[in-house]
Structures are given as C-alpha cells and as structure tokens.
Amino acid sequence: MSDKTDQMEQVLEQVLGLLEAREYEVLRKTLQGVHASDLADLVEHLEDEERLALFQHLPSDLAADALAEMEEVERPGELLLQLEPERTAEIVHEMADDDAADVIGDLEPEQQARVLAAVPDEEAAEIEELLTFPEESAGGLMTREVLSVSTQLTAGEAIAEIRRQAHEDFDFYTIFVVDPDGTFRGVVALRDLVIADPAVSIADLTEEPPAVVTVDTDQEEVGKTLSRYNLASLGVVDALGRLVGRITFDDVIDVVEAEATEDIFRFAAVSDEEEVRGTTGDAIRSRLPWLILSVVTAVVASSVVFVYQSTIEAMALLAVAMPVIAGVGGNAGTQALAVTIRRIALSEETVGERLGVIWKELVVGLVNGLVIGVLAAVLGLLFTDAGIMFGVVVLLAMWGSLVIASFAGAFIPIFLERIGVDPAVASSPFVTTLTDLWGFFLLLGLATAVLM
C-alpha cells in the first residue's frame, strides 16, 4: 500500500501544478485511469478553490464517481452547489440515482432545492423520491436503476433485453424477474443466464429469492439479510410487492462498517451522530451529554463512599483499594458486555439460549472473580501491614464485584433488547455504576463490620 500512497502523492503534486498552470487538457489526461475512490482521497487534500477548479474541468463521469466516493464530512454536496448550474446538471446526470440522493441529501433543504433546480425535471423527481426515504432504511440505500425482465421471455430474449436496458455505468449481478404488473417474482443470476440454453424460458430459470426487503426495512436488517444469504444484490419492494429498487453488496459493506462504528461509539458512550472525521465542535457537542450522564452515575456510585466516610478516616488504606476494585470490576463488566452485545448483534437466539448466556457469564464471574480476588488479597498483604482480615475483605469485595459485573454485563443488554431498547446504546453506564456501587459497598461495608 505504501507504493500506492507514494504514487498518489505524486499525482497530487502534478494535479496541483496543472491546476495552477490552468493546463486542464493535460490534467484530464493525467487523471485518466485513476480510480474514482483514489481521486476522492486526492480531492480531500485540496483547498476549496482548487476543488472547484478541478470539478469544473474533470470529465463529468469521473467527477460524478469521485463525488459519490467522497466522505460525507467532506461535504461533496457543497461542491455541486458551487458549480455552474449546467455543470451541476452534467455531473448529476452521470451519477447513479442513489449516490446523487446521498450527496444531495446531506445539504440543507434550501440548498437541495437549488441543486435540484439545475437538474432536468424528470431526474430531479427521481432523486426527490429517493430523498423521501429515511437515510438508514432500505429505501434510503437502494437505487431505482433495476434491470428486470418479464417472466414471459426466453433466456435469449432476456439477454437481448438486458443489452437494451443496460448502459455503460450500470453495475448488475442479478437479473430481477417481474410479472407484467410489476410484481416481484424472483431472480435469475447473471451467470445462470449466460450459461443457459438461449431457448429456455425465464420462468424456468427464475429462483425464488431467499429474502425480500421492503422500502422501510432498517439498514441493519438489510445488511444481515444480504450477508446471511451471500447475495450480491437484493430486491426492494413496495407495500404492494412491486419491485421498486435494489441494494448491492457494496452498499451493505458500507452499512456493516457504519454499524460497527456505531456499536463501538455507543459502547464508549460517544453519540453515533459524531463522524469519525468530524470537527472539534461536533466532538465537543456529541460527547458532553454522555459525560454529564457519567458524572451523575459516578455521583450515585460514590454516595456509598459518602456513607462510610468514618470508616475511611479510620483506615485510609481502604481508599487505596477502592480504585483497584472499581477498575477491575469495571473491566470484567465491560468484557461481559462486549461479548453479549456482539452476540446479540450477530445472532438470533431463543429466550432459553439468551438465559444460558447470563448463566455462562455468572460462572465466568464466579471463577475469574475468585482468582482475581485471591491475587488482589495477596498483593494487599504483601504491600501493606494491614493484617489477614484486610486481605479477606479485599478478596470478598473483589470477588463479589466481579460476579455482579459479569452478571450485569450479560443481563442488562439482554433485558434492554427484550424491552425493545438498542442494547448497545445504554448498557455501559448502567453496568459500570452497578459494579462500582456494589464493589464499594462490599469493601467498605465488610471493612466496617470486620475491621472497625
């Protein structure tokens, strides 16, 4: 990859030189054969004015593909807005409808209207229709550019029909089969069509799709379906069962990556509205509410300590043990939580199986809690002269803390999923607070009872 990076840096130098010299013809030649994804990366290194000059002079198909590949945070829509209306129309015309809707959809409504005003009415209407679907639904992911053939054709006729419908930039892997009234009937894999006898009927080649999604299916569900059945392309139907679009594997890879980012962010109490490459201001705003929540939960946990202040005054060593018990307990809770959340995300299970998960984590907490409790107690006895009973208190507090942590790490997300709350979103603060609260209570309560 570093070869590739070097190569791209050279191209960037060249592009900057050519833009400055206004050598647009040479520029176009230089960028011929550069993949749109690489070009999109390159564009991110340009100043606003340079971007604009580049997009004014790029071949419009390459400009369209590069815009589609640019990251949301680079605001490709604003580029469209800054170009001459004729140029905007040219580029939008070359874009797949779903890419155009994504790029334009990130703009403010008033800006969207300005871009769409530059585009011919028919195209604008198609894009506007896609914009009506929520961004994270099948409707928001799909393209309406579907290659479909009627059940009534032969394989040979179908290939001729495909030649007629397909144009250059139209990727397809699956041929969708519809009734004369547009009802989705099934699919023919392109490879089956290619290797079939031309006289065989399409109806005989049609396979019932293992799954269909409707326009309002959530993107996470779309991703699971396509991935489960290893489909390159998935048909999208409306409420009446008519084929209205398709979603391809590359959209789904993006969804799987976005959902993984979302899971990790939620796990770390970062709002999933924060962009990986967003601004400092966005980061401050997205994280502050979660930090405020964590102040509140931490205050709740430390209220136990408040109650036992006199014990701590008598034996400050307990304050030394507190961070160890809270830290390790929190860690054990996080472990159980991560495994359980991922399990919920990746597999559908019966109630019995989910209860088994809670039981499993409880056993893990019992075993690891005992080992870690003994370790902590031994360390406490080695490094202090507090006596054997202090060791016993540390052992029991650590053990109890790890048991609760493991239990809560499994129980809370499973319970939240059961009542219809996304288990990733809210589990982490509950688990930590519960673990801290219980750990401090065991440590200080036992110490008060045994050592005072």
Add this chain to the structure above:
Amino acid sequence: MSDKTDQMEQVLEQVLGLLEAREYEVLRKTLQGVHASDLADLVEHLEDEERLALFQHLPSDLAADALAEMEEVERPGELLLQLEPERTAEIVHEMADDDAADVIGDLEPEQQARVLAAVPDEEAAEIEELLTFPEESAGGLMTREVLSVSTQLTAGEAIAEIRRQAHEDFDFYTIFVVDPDGTFRGVVALRDLVIADPAVSIADLTEEPPAVVTVDTDQEEVGKTLSRYNLASLGVVDALGRLVGRITFDDVIDVVEAEATEDIFRFAAVSDEEEVRGTTGDAIRSRLPWLILSVVTAVVASSVVFVYQSTIEAMALLAVAMPVIAGVGGNAGTQALAVTIRRIALSEETVGERLGVIWKELVVGLVNGLVIGVLAAVLGLLFTDAGIMFGVVVLLAMWGSLVIASFAGAFIPIFLERIGVDPAVASSPFVTTLTDLWGFFLLLGLATAVLM
C-alpha cells in the same frame, strides 16, 4: 423476521418428527427449497445424533452448503468426521474448496488427515494446499475455482469458454483475464461481456484491476481493498504474479464483521480468540490474563492514593470524590480512544493529519473538562459543607483529568500504530491507568497543598 422464525420453528418440528420416524424420503422433500443458511441455523438446534442422521440423508449438495454456513463454534468439521467415509467424500466433493478448507481446517491435524483420507487424492491435495495459508490471509480466504479466459479470445469465444468452465454451483461475477503463461492481466465484468459485441477482442474489454492482492495479504487489507473499490470479486496472485485464486464480497462481509467484533473485543480487553458463542471455559481463559493485567495497572494507579493516605485520613470526602474523577476521566478517555481507533481503522492519513487528531482531542478535553469540572465542583459544594477551596480542587482535578484522558485517548493509539503495534489491542489499559494516576495525583496533591 418473526414470520421467518415461526416458519423455521415449524420446519424444525417437522424435521425432528421425520428423523424419529426415519422418514428420510419425506425429509428430503421437506427440506427442498430451504436455504442452506436457514438449514445451518436449524441444525444448531439438533442433538449430535439427530445431526448425524440428518447429514446422512440430506441431498449431498444441500449438506455441503449447510456445513459451509454453520458457525465455527458448532464444529461442522466433526460432523464430517463422524459420517461414513463414502458419505464424507460425497459431501466434500460438493463443497467449494475454500469452504471445505475452512471446515476441515478447524479440526486437529490428526482429524484433518482422517477426513482428507476419505476424499479422492486430487481434491484432498487442493484442500491441503489451501490449508497451508494462514486463516486470516488472502490465501486463507480465497477459492481456487477461478473462471479465467485468455487475452487472445473474442467476447463470443469467451462466453463459450465460460459455458465450458462454469458448473452449476460456481458463483462468478468477474471474468479474470490471464496471459498464456498464467500471469494476471486484468478483469472483464460479466455484464460488459454480456452486453459486448461478440466479435470484439477480450484484450479490448479487459480493464486493469484497481488493486490486486497476493496470497499473504492480511484479511483486513483484503477487506479494505474490495470495499474501497466496490469490487464483487478480487483476484489473488502468487509471488510471480500468476492468478491463483479469487475472493468474493461475501467473504469480505464476513471479514468486516469479524474485524468489527475483534475491535470491540480488544477495546473491552477481551482476547480476540474468544468466540462470540464460545464455551464458558474459553471465556474464563480468554479474559483472565486481561483481568490480571488490569489488577496490575489499577495497583499502579492506586499507588498515588497510597502516598496520600494521611491526607485522606484528614479528609475522607476526598475518597468520595475519587471515583467520580476516575469514572468520568475514564469515560472521556474511552470516547477519544473509540473515535481515534475507528479513524485509524477506516482511513489512511498523513502524519500531519494524525497530529491534527491529537490537537483536536486536546481541545475537546480542554472544553469538556472545564464544563464537567465546574459541574462536579458545584455538585460537591451543594452536597457537602467542605467549602469553596474543596470545589476549586475538584474543578482543577476533574479538568486536568479530562485533558489528559482526551490527549492519551488520541495519542496512545496513534503512537502505537506508528511503531507498528495494533492500536486497538493495548490502548485501553494504558489510557485508563494514565487517567486515573493523573486524576488521583491532582485531586490528592492539590488537596494536600491547599486544604491541609
């Protein structure tokens, strides 16, 4: 989805009944049209003996596909081992070579040899060759079943050649083009071939692939490449540039999911060897080393508290503030860490851009630290009668703790990546320890200086 679940539960009931009644002919009919992925799920609900009976009587192509779709933790390889050698050979024959290698590769070496002994020599040799590649490399992902045509054919001849090479269960989306000596030259999209004039030369239709991977490329890199360039299929070459296999999008979706699980697990200090649905014993073993590490780091952090015991004895309220500062600081560090790790995973950036990330997080820490510090100080003053200087100490300790947390959350993973260590694997304990250490030092040090 619940319709689907209900339906599968009915099928499960039927299958159990038919297995008990030994109605194998009816069983085969019942399962006709059930997708292999659904069947694989169903198999997970069967006892060992029922599984064995089912796989003895399933059509061998369906048995092969279902085995390929079963999860690793269900040990599909052991099923192959328990079947009669002839039956094993039949099923393996129907499997794609990469699926067979995956299933057999999970067995012990001695078990692998027993399964391979049942398979004809030529097939066994092919599977053995795939088994020589590391599981997480391109070689470990690829299938050797590549459809390739020579640069010297016409489009029409190529289609005839494809009809000759392709058999029923051989998914392909891209035609690979090679020189007469096997050197990989490029690709022709199946759709381009279908819509091309039959007389045009393959050399003219061949596109240079935007990226090629070699057998030893890491799977994470493979995933990034396929996803970056939206490829349905990616050619794999050996050290001499000869085409030896291909990797398709469905493998990559699995890789993206597995890598996301790995990231979350590492983030939560769970060994990435732990399976989401692994046994209790595996979970205990995989998590214990990390818990022991967290005891050590927590002891390091609490050593600061040890030093200031006399201050705590004089003012136990400080022990109440400790968990709040450590908890919120840890949370802020986790936020910065999650965003930075995801940023490293998803985008390649220059050194300057990475330094910008550290700067951004520092600013986020300064701003949010001030807000949270003021909040904590106000809460402290409201709920206790400790006086204004206590509030100032809490404010400064919280602020300083959040600044260090944000800085460390960005700096540590970026530094680890720079020196070639996976930033996800080891960041979390460092960030937490540093934050706790610094937070306790500020709180107790300032309190000793100002309040004692």
